[in-house]
Amino acid sequence: MPPVSILDGKRSACDWPDDPNAVAPGLMDPRRQPRLIRFDFVGNANDSAWLANPEQPLSFPRAMGDTAGLRSPRTQELILTAQHRIDGTDGWRGKGFTPETMRQSLFADHSRAADPALNSTVTACRNTPFGTVLVDGNLVDVSEACPILAARKSHAYTSDSRGSWLFATYWSYLLGGQVVEKLPWRVPFDAKDPVHTPNALGPGSPAVRDAPARAVFALRKAGTPLNARLSDAQNITRGGEQIPVHGSIGELGVLNVITSGQVGGRTDVVFGSRFIQEVRFTADGPPQTSSLLTYSQSADPTSPHYADQTRPFSVGQWVTERFTEEQIAASPQLEVEVLN
Structure with a gap:
């Protein structure tokens, strides 16, 4: 874990800031907070913002996180995955990011560690x-x-x-x-x-x-x-069904974090990726989006939606999001119920 900052409430130097450029008393000036805009990539995998892109490390007050310190294997994997995609050296056709390669990147399940x-x-x-x-x-x-x-x-x-x-x-x-x-x-x-x-x-x-x-x-x-x-x-158990789950612990540097534990005397997935989404914004239409609610849409074991998105997650499939009336009408899963 990175070092933890502890404030001494008896010292005035540890008082909340009163910055005239902040949006409210007690907050920091937004210009002192980390921000980065680039045309290649930025990323974060639960580390501080210091290495959102290794070509442009950020500096910011210690209260916003650590700098110049060890990155997690997962942060290293994110950076290397992005760099290989830009270079076209990841084994997938072409260079650059597309919705397909974003989905492939997340589900490659490679261990950086x-x-x-x-x-x-x-x-x-x-x-x-x-x-x-x-x-x-x-x-x-x-x-x-x-x-x-x-x-x-x-x-x-x-x-x-x-x-x-x-x-x-x-x-x-x-x-x-x-x-x-x-x-x-x-x-x-x-x-x-x-x-x-x-x-x-x-x-x-x-x-x-x-x-x-x-x-x-x-x-x-x-x-x-x-x-x-x-x-x-x-695996994760849904209604007595054992559904295989890909991915692994964050300490192994796998982007798709999955953690197993003991549930009722058996090994079962207990933590990890929950809601995942990739989005492509276009200039002439609605966003192109795929997502998954990995633990599915219902917590009721008797519901048909108890494992409806866990099964696609298991085999690397995604759900297409729909924004317009035309997209909704074109869905093969569309069901219309008329209420009188």
Whole structure:
């Protein structure tokens, strides 16, 4: 977490400001607050506004957030995704942003945290003497996990990815409740290169050696295969139906945040993306918009809308928004009820 500012109420220096340029007493001058207009991109993934675009870092009073500090893996992923889309190096046709590529970007479910950590993790796994690690009194064979972690699918959190649940479990054990910056990086955070640092975990670190073993032990204890598909482990229950959910925890640097927990003795999705939307504004017509209410439109298990948008979310489909009478009339789902 970034540092927290604490105000001393006994000191006049900590009084709320009385700025003549503010819109109301106690507020800051809007000109001192962070703002940025660019023609390439700006973005935010729950960090401060400092790195809305790395080409133009912002400065602002500390009360508005931190600057020149470690960005979350999710913020790094957002920036790199935007840069690759502009360069046309993300594997999708063409360059620049379109409604389609915006939807693809959000549901790519790539883990930024895995990029600087995976090679060192695999090296540590493969160099484990006799392929076994003693953790908490348990001798764990990790040899099966090494090739699974090495596969590219292990850090893509699409529903069909294999090994991703293993890597996510490993990452949770490696973090152990601490911030990413505290991990044993060989290249520490550098404010001059905030998108690519820190990187390169030290493969000789005891934590990097032990965390895969803890993950292997946990999955085997739960009866989950090490190469299980994400859809085998990450689901949400709707009316007794297990609906696979793609994405992963924010600490892994996945844009589409999804967090699982224990619900009634089983693992279920408990937090994450809720209302998501992409919008394209045009000069000669209404906005072009797609959205999803991921937890669906009704909390009533007996309602036909209890899972109506969770299922499309599961398979990467979106709902087309409609603004004009013509658009509404053209909807194949339109139902008209005349009230007398």
